Amino acid sequence: MWSFHIPTVVHFGREVVKKRADFVDYGSKAFIVTGRRSARASGALYDITKVLIGQNIVFTVFDEVEENPSFRTIEKGTDLLRAENCDFVIGIGGGSPIDAAKAIAILGANPEMGVEELYSGEIAYSLPLIAIPTTSGTGSEVTQYSVLTDNDGNKRGFSNAHAFPLLSFLDPRYTLTMPKNLTVSTALDALSHSVEGELINNGNNPMIKDFSIKATSLIREYLPRIVAEPENLFYREKLQYASMLAGIVIAHTGTTVVHAAGYPLSSKKGIRHGIANAVFLVDIFSHVSENSKDQVLKAIEPFESLNELSNFLNEFGVNNISISIEEKEISEWAEKAANAPHNIRTPGNRDRSFYEKLYSKLKEMEK
Known part of the structure; x- marks a missing residue:
């Protein structure tokens, strides 16, 4: 006996964002989570923001995610999301920005929660999450996992069904850089x-x-x-x-x-x-x-x-x-x-x- 379940809708192919991305049903203000380099260098950030502008969706960019994202970074990103009243999240980059986006999307929908509570398993809501990977490795765009680094420098992963992205756009062009x-x-x-x-x-x-x-x-x-x-x-x-x-x-x-x-x-x-x-x-x-x-x-x-x-x-x-x-x-x-x-x-x-x-x-x- 076995089962199979992936709630993420995957769009795969060259120029897939341009051809398939439609964000109007997910919110009116996007919170884009990235690192400092790959989203821009790959062209993914340009493609996403162009689509958002074309669909009259405003956005805020949080580009401070480091490799092995820290609790402090998640807290900073969540504070900015809340201050900007963003209602959906787009993670662009390797596993670190997408994992950070998952945590921020959950905390953004649960104002009473702190980062440590992501590990309790008692999560009922998340803001809509969209993932655009720029590397070929973590598979975070189709998993329910997020790995963060706590305040003692230890990597800790949490798993929750609400951490699955709703949509993922995979364009191999973004991995060329x-x-x-x-x-x-x-x-x-x-x-x-x-x-x-x-x-x-x-x-x-x-x-x-x-x-x-x-x-x-x-x-x-x-x-x-x-x-x-x-x-x-x-x-x-x-x-x-x-x-x-x-x-x-x-x-x-x-x-x-x-x-x-x-x-x-x-x-x-x-x-x-x-x-x-x-x-x-x-x-x-x-x-x-x-x-x-x-x-x-x-x-x-x-x-x-x-x-x-x-x-x-x-x-x-x-x-x-x-x-x-x-x-x-x-x-x-x-x-x-x-x-x-x-x-x-x-x-x-x-x-x-x-x-x-x-x-x-x-x-x-x-x-």
């Missing part, structure tokens, strides 16, 4: 979503299995091609489609301890999220494989072995990162990872010592 390192890290994030989600799904939902193998296949085939030909729009289109499929996968399954292990690297050490996942992916899947070998092999299809997957990741320098880690940090990170809810979803058992060994292995790379 991604530099190589961002193209690689976001694609590896999508790959991680695809194989992690299928590890959890284990074939039980045939649609999720099909989406996973398709997403993994596309990334395996087209990521190396994009690195060689970064301006090839056809390749970019394939990678964006893969990212969306992988997002649909984790919308139904969640992620594994690969994500839990990787969070400190991005929130504390500035390693991009996709790379932080990829660093641990093979080691964690190898551990799972000790008792669930067939499950792992099916999850990583069409890769035929973890060795092949490892070689693919190494093509993009995953094992070449160098960061300084203190013993105290290893202990603190291991404690948090061992208590993360991702452990429940991930096959097998892991204790604190497992994560200490995982982080200690990474520390050895300093030498």
